[in-house]
Amino acid sequence: MGDIGAVMMIGLVVLLALGVPIAFTIGLLAAVGIWMSDINPMILPQQFIAGSSVTSLLAIPGFILAGEIMSAGGLSRRLVRVAEKFFGHLTGGLSMSTVAAGTFFGAISGSAPATTAAVGSIMIDELEDRGYQRGYAAALATAVGPLGQMIPPSIPMVIWGVLAEESIAKLFLAGIIPGLIAATGFCLVSVIYARYHGIAKENRATVKEVLIAMKDGIWALLAPVVILGGIYSGMFTPTEAAMVGALYSVIIGLFVYRDLSWRQIPAILMSSMKTTGMIMFIIAVAYGFAWVMASEQIPARLTQALLLLTDNPIILLLIVNVMLLLLGAVMDNISAMVILSGVLIGLGQQIGLDPVQLGAMVVINFAVGMVTPPVGYSIFVASSISGLRVETVARHIWPFMLVLLTVVALVAYVPAVTLWLPEKFG
Template sequence: MEVTLLFVSFFTLLFIGVPIAITLGISSLLYLVTSGIPLTIVPQKMYSGLDSFVLLCVPGFILAGNLMNSGNITDQIIRLSNAMVGHIRGGLGLANVAGSMLFGGVSGTAVADTASIGSVMIPGMKKNGYDGPFAAAVTAASSTIGPIIPPSLPMIIVGTLTGLSVGQLFLAGAVPGLLLGFGMMITVYILAIKRNYPKGERVSFKELLSAFKSSSGAISLTFLILFGIVGGFFTPTEASIVASFYAVVLGLYVYKGLKFKDLPKILLSTAITSASLMVLVGLANVFGWILTSEKIPQMISNLILGISENPIIVLLIINLLLLFVGTFMETIAALIILFPTLLGVAVGVGVDPIHFGIIAVLNLMIGLSTPPVGVCLFVASSISGISMEKVSKAIIPFIICNLIVLMLVTYIPELSLWLPKFFF
């Protein structure tokens, strides 16, 4: 009875549009009250879910992303992307994807990528003769690259949940992230040829070099974070502080788009975002504890393994489950609730845990741009002024492309593992 109430209240609140953190809190509270469990368990489990040194890097990376967003970084990245691929048929679409690949290494979040890149590229693409739905679709789809290419907030959560090395997870995401980006570039080019989208003028080598120089400071942030962690110079938490300091210096003294008067507003925005994320993590941990106490993870594990113990079939089932969950549930909550259980199933059939971490994050990222309720779709639709129905139809080729990459990453483990093995 209590478990039924838990799930009915959860899906009802989710369906009517209640934020995921509040949904998790209310459904958990209803379960605890009807079960007669003392409510003191709520702060206890919330605190235990937040009591992690690795989680301290989340506010740091959010702050670094906000500082870079305010320091003209987006314009510099788009300028470089245009200089590299703008002369090819469908060049602005290609530049959109390239910009997401470069910007993803700075922000680490898909929604920030959609908002920052989309606010510049979607109007620009429409003005230059591209279909509005196509412009919105390519922006939403390419934003999923951000949390795959390091740094990545979802991978930090994975490391926190399981004790896996965040550095290894960051490295493991590099090749799949590049595959995702190049796959979408191929999709853009095919559609551009078919629809005869425009192409720009080829820039001179001098202009290309200038664009690279102007954006090199921002791009180098990714390498600073990655090789600082891999080289053992600092932990992920320390890396987030270094990244924030680096972003302040770049914004104030290099790009000069950041002013001292902007800092209080940026810090407040970072605090609000971090607090909301931490509340989500804490309440998701309460919900996860309830599921564990009711042995739901064991039921899911037995159900999957009851169908098959073949790793190929098991991974296919897990992919389908995570893709479905990713279309309606926030990524962090989905990871906290499902990842430990599914990791146990995957490791039980011989899947490397680092490899599975990449599979899980990639699935949930694809869900962010998958109809009907992908968050990045809503953001792109809002920026473009195009209806969700039209954007959802336009994004189908990119979803197909992303699913092909997902299958490659799932069934060719070395795509994820060769970099961590090389460095570690």
């Protein structure tokens, strides 16, 4: 690998083990790599700027803002209410309602922590009041978070599309079936849990109650239709769709539902700007780190090293998926995607993996990392909302993890799971 590659890889492990924030870690190592390579140091800030100047990344602040406004504007609450009317009378109905609400909100926010926060803030207390253990309720809210990264629009899909120079619209389509499979698996867990713990069924909603909930929630239900319909009809790009979604959420929150006030807008803008700034900072420094690695041919050497272990595509896919799951549990997924993009793209080409399937596999593996200790953001969000320790939430997460790992395996070994929709409609 060479001296520079060895220093960067060892430095990455050591600094992360010492608890140095990931953005500072990779920024420092990029600077060290430039210094050791005797390259003009001005290259590094140029790469930082280049990494954060890709037009498609403009979709990120739009989706973040749309998700926050929709949560504050009452859209998420109405989605939950609609889901309750349809599923509440079934065995495990309230738990299934949480899954359905997470699926709908995931089709708006594009973010795992945002989906967990929006659904968990409403449903954790409600689930506990209806007989569910609070730890289970928090774990369920954690588990539905990754649906926000699988079901379009998805912020990580946007980032991977930029890194791999792949169609973001096709990547969006690739995440739909895995997301729906995960949601179906969570519903199955809900039924098993409710039967085992003797959770009472809710009364079946009357037709009138369903219609009232649908009427009240129609504008929330139309949000993903507006965003995704606009993308796939060709009316606007994913970046433009993010801005349309933000504008739509403002209009509905202020003038239709009136749960949003003008006084809340500055705080929402500030919060979304902080989140966007954090993400863009990570992308910028990771882009510089990835450039140094590429200039030293580290991704190509790592790819060859993996191929020397075995040339069996099935075993290689297993190794890659295990590696992604482990990294997703300890690293920020955006940083990991940028750092590993060169290695993963090269490896995918070597074993004949479709680029869209590869992108979906990477994003979904890292989505699972969002619910895996010790760095799973969704677990921390659910812990904060529920008031439970992270360890308590983690103890209840295992049945949902089994579902997510099954989805990971299907994405890796059954190409149609991710490629059927892009090939049919892409």
